[in-house]
Amino acid sequence: MGVTVTKTGGGRAEIAWDPQTDDPQGRLAKIVENDHLAYVLEAIGGVGFEERAATEEQALKAARCTSEISRLLDRLTATQTVELHDRYKLGWKKIADAVRGTADAQSSIRRKYASGLRHLGRTDS
Template sequence: MAVTVTRTEDCKAEITWAPEDDLHGHLVQSVDNERLAYALESLGASQVGFSEPTASEEYALSQASATTYLAQLLERRAAVQVVKLRDHYALSWRRIALQLFDDADKQSSVRRMYDSGRRHLGH
């Protein structure tokens, strides 16, 4: 994938991609409907911001919705990637668990991701 993220200034970045890198339109939709912006803002928020919110209720709901939507989408993508790692590259459960969770003993978590990924792929 040719998606690039370039930090242009201290607190600025530019994201670019080619049309073939976004076949389902998830990137462009996430930018256009501000889901990506809300999720990135959530990622950068401090714990104080979560415990003492200053945003309006509607803004907070939009941010939570966008973050959850993208998290679910990324979770599905990660599960499909585990299928690829196991089936295409023939990696062991242990090696995948070590790479994903920094814990080789989390093989059952990887197997659950694998099963989820196969369901998403229609297997």
Template sequence: MPVYVTSAGQRSATIAWEPQDDPHGWLSRAVESDQLSYALEALGDGETEHDTSRQADAALQAAHHTMTIARLLEARVAAQVVRLRDAHGLSWRRIAETLHGDPDKQSSVRRQYEAGLRQLGR
């Protein structure tokens, strides 16, 4: 894995990558724009889901950043599905089982595959 996330102690981590590991600059933008921070905050949000101390505009910004990175990750999964099918020759059933926990969700995987093809310009 070309991107390294290293535990730097309890509740702390370091992320490192080389420029060739981020040719489109998505990692850099996710870090510099706070998208990653907001997404990780959302992942850890348990007891505070009803916390109203954050102003509406700040809450909207947090949701926007989280949605932006979620969409990007969804697009990356679609590209990975293309690679799994075309380069590795995996069956729809096996991909569905791994990604969705249900081998019968092959139509979902096919939709991801088609989205991946469009994203890759094929």
């Protein structure tokens, strides 16, 4: 894994990546530069709008940033599901257990796989 997260203590960390090999599409740089990462980390940390947003505009921006990252991660999970099934030849049960935390989620994984195929511009399998 090329991206490194170094814990520096006291609630601090340093994130480093190589723009050429780890972020060729510039997604990481954009997420950091546009404050998306900060908004997402605040949301994950449980900080609500009332604590972090002084204005309605800031609250809307926070919601938009979190939503955009959520959609990106959903697309990436879908394409990773295709990779797990097609490249590594893993079965639905094993993928469901890894992705959803339960082997019983095979039907949702099949839907995720179909979504991944669409994102990749494929209609096979």
